[in-house]
Amino acid sequence: MIDNSIFNNKKVIFHTLGCKLNFAETSAIGKQLSNEGFVKVRPGEQADVCIINTCTVTDTADHKCRQAINRLHRQHPDAIMVVTGCYAQLKPEEIASIEGVDLVLGANEKFSLLDYLNKNDASVNGEIHREDILKVKEFKPSCSRDDRTRFFLKVQDGCDYYCTYCTIPIARGHSRNASISETVDMARQAISEGAREIVLTGINTGDFGKTTGENFFDLVKALDALPDEIRFRISSIEPNLLTDELIRFVSQSRHFMPHFHIPLQSGSNEVLKLMKRRYTKELFAEKIHSIKQIMPDAFIGVDVIVGVRGETDEFFGEALRFITTLDISQLHVFSYSERAGTKMLEIEHSVLNTERKRRSEVLHSLSTIKTQQFYENQIGKEVQVLWESRSRDDKMVGFTHNYIRVERPFEKTLVNTIQSIHLGEWNEEKTALMVK
Numbered sequence: 001m002i003d004n005s006i007f008n009n010k011k012v013i014f015h016t017l018g019c020k021l022n023f024a025e026t027s028a029i030g031k032q033l034s035n036e037g038f039v040k041v042r043p044g045e046q047a048d049v050c051i052i053n054t055c056t057v058t059d060t061a062d063h064k065c066r067q068a069i070n071r072l073h074r075q076h077p078d079a080i081m082v083v084t085g086c087y088a089q090l091k092p093e094e095i096a097s098i099e100g101v102d103l104v105l106g107a108n109e110k111f112s113l114l115d116y117l118n119k120n121d122a123s124v125n126g127e128i129h130r131e132d133i134l135k136v137k138e139f140k141p142s143c144s145r146d147d148r149t150r151f152f153l154k155v156q157d158g159c160d161y162y163c164t165y166c167t168i169p170i171a172r173g174h175s176r177n178a179s180i181s182e183t184v185d186m187a188r189q190a191i192s193e194g195a196r197e198i199v200l201t202g203i204n205t206g207d208f209g210k211t212t213g214e215n216f217f218d219l220v221k222a223l224d225a226l227p228d229e230i231r232f233r234i235s236s237i238e239p240n241l242l243t244d245e246l247i248r249f250v251s252q253s254r255h256f257m258p259h260f261h262i263p264l265q266s267g268s269n270e271v272l273k274l275m276k277r278r279y280t281k282e283l284f285a286e287k288i289h290s291i292k293q294i295m296p297d298a299f300i301g302v303d304v305i306v307g308v309r310g311e312t313d314e315f316f317g318e319a320l321r322f323i324t325t326l327d328i329s330q331l332h333v334f335s336y337s338e339r340a341g342t343k344m345l346e347i348e349h350s351v352l353n354t355e356r357k358r359r360s361e362v363l364h365s366l367s368t369i370k371t372q373q374f375y376e377n378q379i380g381k382e383v384q385v386l387w388e389s390r391s392r393d394d395k396m397v398g399f400t401h402n403y404i405r406v407e408r409p410f411e412k413t414l415v416n417t418i419q420s421i422h423l424g425e426w427n428e429e430k431t432a433l434m435v436k
Contacts, residue, residue, distance in 0.1 A: 007033070007038055012040060012041065012050075013049075013072065013076065014040075014051050015053070017064055017085070020201045022054075023152060024152045024201055025154065027142060027145065046076055049117065050081045051082045052069055053084055054087035056085075056086040056339075057086075057167075065095075069100065082102065082103040083104050084104070085107065086107060086172065088106060101126055106129065107136075108173075109131065133171065133173035136174075137176060140157070143190050149197055151190040151199070152198075153183070154202065155202050156177045157173070158176050159174075159175055159204045160174055161204060161238075162276065162343075164275055165336060165339070165342055172203050175207045175210045176211045180214050183222075184223060191228045191230055196416055197231040197232075198231070205235060206238050220250075221249070223255065224249075231255060231257055232256045235261055236303070238263060242260070244290055247291055260299070261303075266304065266305065266315075270310075271308060271311050274310040285322075285325075288327060297378065298402055299329045299330075299374070300329050301328070303332045304334070308336040308344060309350055309351070311351055330371050330374075331364070382421070384418050385400050387418075395408065396411065405432040406433055407435075408434065421436070
């Protein structure tokens with residue numbers, strides 16, 4: 001039994017790293033703590049508890065986590081420091097050894113944070129609680145809001161794919177999810193709290209339904225049947241799980257936006273084999289063609305990893321040529337980072353860090369060209385914009401149905417509303433289009 005009184009007016013600060021799923025889970029933890037009397041730290045105040053939700057997708061992610069721990073410990077030296085998330089799941093002893101860390105909670109234990117805070121002995125530093133995540137079958141739902149309009153709804157967790165470069169399956173466990181009815185209820189709750197746009201998030205979102213005998217397409221149809229004025233976006237979906245049926249449905253949907261985020265990872269079939277991906281570049285190209293054929297204005301973001309073991313100069317050249325041909329809107333480029341426990345370490349050929357950086361820069365330049373081309377093709381079109389909050393220089397920002405970033409002079413009454421506009425020219429920084 002938790003003694004609620006000990007938490008009344010306790011001050012807490014959160015720091016979240018990594019994916020949108022982490023942010024959704026931090027939000028769920030924050031709601032738990034708020035219900036038990038915790039209040040968020042205001043600027044200049046000292047926290048009683050610091051909570052860091054970590055990422056471990058690369059060495060850089062690990063480094064940022066350690067930096068965050070050290071910084072928060074300096075700023076709040078007397079606070080109980082709790083570290084959780086993927087990094088904590090994979091390397092709990094490493095985190096526990098960092099000065100200032102009091103509690104290390106695994107990926108599943110984070111949702112029982114209150115119990116551990118209640119039991120924590122302040123004289124014991126670096127206490128670890130972590131179970132084998134591969135044995136966890138329970139799905140922990142969560143939903144976060146990043147501003148007044150956009151919410152991130154966790155619909156799935158874990159992954160059963162075991163790509164050779166990735167530690168996520170051993171950090172997050174097996175694929176699991178809530179039922180469609182439970183997920184729709186969570187969406188309704190977000191809408192009641194003011195959501196105008198909800199992004200469906202997961203580790204392998206398209207794998208939804210594995211633990212409930214359902215499927216992702218049926219979830220999409222159930223959410224699309226909601227009567228509310230709400231937008232949905234699919235955060236990321238594997239190309240082999242993006243069916244033609246789903247693409248056609250989105251093209252005619254009431255609520256789902258023509259916006260796709262699809263991981264490619266490499267444009268070389270040989271490298272895809274080394275990665276143990278479940279598709280070929282030809283299948284990926286077919287998916288892009290299918291989308292653009294019926295939704296020519298759809299925004300398509302694509303993930304790519306450069307410099308993996310086995311990616312020779314020839315394979316990278318092949319990938320670059322392939323990606324150049326794709327009718328896409330943006331690239332999200334990641335440089336490969338060796339991760340302990342992954343099969344890719346067994347591949348002998350290694351790419352120098354300087355070459356990884358060069359390849360990343362090449363693809364970032366290509367991404368800039370493709371994004372600008374996509375935006376320029378939209379100039380003059382009439383679109384629906386959901387306006388968000390104030391930006392710098394008294395400008396407000398919004399996003400169109402197909403994810404074009406738009407700016408206009410700030411007007412408070414427009415925040416969290418959808419407005420029909422014509423797209424004008426670029427702003428000065430070429431980061432958004434202006435209202436015509």
